[in-house]
């Protein structure tokens with residue numbers, strides 16, 4: 335497969351070009367290990383990625399509830415690390431300020447969370463984020479509205495979920511799917527490859 339940026343994928347979708355064989359790598363939340371462990375490997379192999387950061391987690395000791403329940407200590411990137419990723423050619427995406435559950439809060443609060451995280455990123459790296467990942471990665475009834483506001487009013491090129499599945503711009507109008515890769519989901523890279531191969535087969539049958 336050929337690794338490209340999310341921006342290039344969005345461009346290919348806009349132009350109606352073939353997506354087969356293209357993959358974009360993304361990281362959510364803003365964990366310190368993204369900068370410390372993943373970025374050196376990506377850079378060594380010249381692979382671009384998009385890092386969706388929860389901006390109020392950055393430079394903080396905030397403990398994510400999912401880490402607390404798993405008995406893990408949350409460690410987040412610093413602003414300098416976010417800026418360095420941008421300067422190394424990676425994309426910084428928005429993921430709200432406080433990992434807001436957009437399906438559960440009033441709409442104005444959700445929009446303010448998205449807009450605020452975009453503002454923080456613009457202040458830190460000098461460019462507005464082009465991509466927005468929905469916290470928790472799942473759909474909710476107001477997703478079409480929130481997604482339309484994110485794209486039409488806030489200027490995002492893409493809105494992404496994370497429930498598994500390949501990018502299919504024809505059926506995923508409001509938000510694009512991603513395939514999660516985590517030690518919880520997969521014990522080895524073969525598991526991920528198996529899921530991709532299965533999804534490719536399903537989408538072609």
Ligand SMILES: [Zn+2]
Nearest residue numbers: 362363469470
């Ligand atoms: Zn997240």
